[in-house]
Amino acid sequence: MANLKDIRKRIISVKNTQQITSAMKMVAAAKLRKAQERTEKARPYADKMMDVLGSLALRTDPSSHPLLARRTVGKVMLIIITSDRGLCGAFNQNIIRTTEHFVFENRKKYSDIMFTVVGKKGYDYFRKRDVNRYKNYTGISGKIDYELAGRITGDMIDAFLTQATDEIYLLYNRFKSAATQEIVFDRLLPFTRLKVPEGEMVLEYIFEPSEEFILHDIIVKNLEIQLFRALLESEASEYGARMTAMDSATSNAEDMIEKLTLEYNRARQESITNELMEIVAGAEALKK
DSSP: OOOHHHHHHHHHHHHHHHHHHHHHHHHHHHHHHHHHHHHHHHHHHHHHHHHHHHHHHHTSOGGGSGGGOOOOOOEEEEEEEOOSOOOSTTHHHHHHHHHHHHHHHHTTTOSEEEEEEESHHHHHHHTTSSOEEEEEEOOOTTOOOHHHHHHHHHHHHHHHHTTSOSEEEEEEEEEEETTEEEEEEEEEESOOOOOOOTTOOOOOOOOSSOHHHHHHHHHHHHHHHHHHHHHHHHHHHHHHHHHHHHHHHHHHHHHHHHHHHHHHHHHHHHHHHHHHHHHHHHHHHHHO
16 A cells, blocks of 8 residues: 555645646636627627628629639648647547548548648647648637638638639537537538529629629628637637536546545554554563
């Protein structure tokens, strides 16, 4: 059995760890509330923007704007949103696993699969692998804003227009609750045109100043909004996953402290018993 000093050190160490995980849980909970509010405010606007673009695309010729163009798909880009920090359970691993599954299933279908990686955890993982990385965005923790979404959108549009890629997909964690995140895999470009229900009449629009100008403005704005929403969803999911992970770690630390305390008491009792036996044995020896 371990000696009392070693067990006491382990108990102190686990208690210190428990204090850290408990503090991290409270910090994550506070950040989650703010991130959740931002996410819930962004969702209706993002959904409406998608409806507006779908309505416009329905009434326009696909050749009227290059971002609506469909071509033979040989090269694909994945925009992967991870976190900068760990200690958030399977949050990053789920994204990485889904990405690798997509690559495994489609490596023969496409001539090239390139990555735009958002978040240091994703960057650290894929930079050690033989993959084609187009862009990296790290150091974004706590700095999610519309400007970041605009930069990613600009790079994405450049890649599509220069035919560096033929399709662009977005992969991120959608926030459902503090304990639940849902993997989302959406195609951003080319835009998926809506289908007109059978028998329904399609009204024609008059574009001013021009169809191409309006489409460009709406398409770019929609891409920025969808990316901004995905970043907010991922941020809220990260804080929820970290809060849940730290809550579990705190509970596990409490269980370990109880077990170590029980082990300590047993060792102490054994030590006292041995000392008493030695005293009694010594007293008996003196009588003889």
